[in-house]
Amino acid sequence: MTATQSLAILAVAILLSGPVWAQTTSGAPASSTESPPDQWAYSFNIFGYIVPRDRSYASPTFDADRGRVHFGARYNYEDQETGSLWVGYNFSAGDKLALEVTPMIGGVFGNTTGVAPGYKASLAWKRVELSTEGEYVFDTKDRTGNFFYSWMELSYSPLEWFRVGLAAQRTKAYHTDLDIQRGLLIGFSHKRMDFTTYVFNAGWTDPTVVLSLGFRF
Numbered sequence: 509m510t511a512t513q514s515l516a517i518l519a520v521a522i523l524l525s526g527p528v529w530a531q532t533t534s535g536a537p538a539s540s541t542e543s544p545p546d547q548w549a550y551s552f553n554i555f556g557y558i559v560p561r562d563r564s565y566a567s568p569t570f571d572a573d574r575g576r577v578h579f580g581a582r583y584n585y586e587d588q589e590t591g592s593l594w595v596g597y598n599f600s601a602g603d604k605l606a607l608e609v610t611p612m613i614g615g616v617f618g619n620t621t622g623v624a625p626g627y628k629a630s631l632a633w634k635r636v637e638l639s640t641e642g643e644y645v646f647d648t649k650d651r652t653g654n655f656f657y658s659w660m661e662l663s664y665s666p667l668e669w670f671r672v673g674l675a676a677q678r679t680k681a682y683h684t685d686l687d688i689q690r691g692l693l694i695g696f697s698h699k700r701m702d703f704t705t706y707v708f709n710a711g712w713t714d715p716t717v718v719l720s721l722g723f724r725f
């Protein structure tokens with residue numbers, strides 16, 4: 509079975525699972541993931557990349573926040589078989605129009621080695637959210653390896669447990685014919701867990717599929 513056939517089967521399964529998610533969350537408000545300033549809040553995500561004509565792989569990420577302080581760890585993000593560790597500072601402002609910004613600095617090691625200033629940011633208004641994260645890696649082994657990585661999402665949540673939207677990314681962890689990859693997302697959430705499917709490059713070249721499973725605790 510090809511990756512494209514697997515994607516089609518998975519997409520149908522996700523769409524059919526919508527009523528199940530609706531039943532499990534019917535009428536109940538989403539669980540709050542906010543923690544008091546003196547407590548730690550953790551999140552873990554694993555992204556599965558199904559890449560055409562290339563090796564598929566998984567990229568886990570971990571975040572820990574306490575008040576203003578942010579720590580993070582990533583693997584297979586800047587490059588395959590490459591890890592990174594991060595420290596940052598959280599800022600937030602607004603209520604109805606909520607802004608969150610985290611400037612960060614990270615160390616990268618593995619196939620790519622270097623130092624990376626970066627950021628995470630989100631802007632939310634009612635059921636619409638714009639989120640982005642990026643980093644510029646200064647490759648200490650080879651200056652030609654310097655690279656700007658970015659990920660951006662614009663999503664709309666017609667239901668508390670369901671969202672759809674657009675996504676874009678720039679990475680060198682794998683190669684495609686497009687420098688900036690563009691695509692669609694569809695996501696479901698339940699309590700402190702969420703699952704999102706991204707389809708990049710469809711219509712431009714062979715699509716890359718990214719499956720994301722996240723937990724907050």
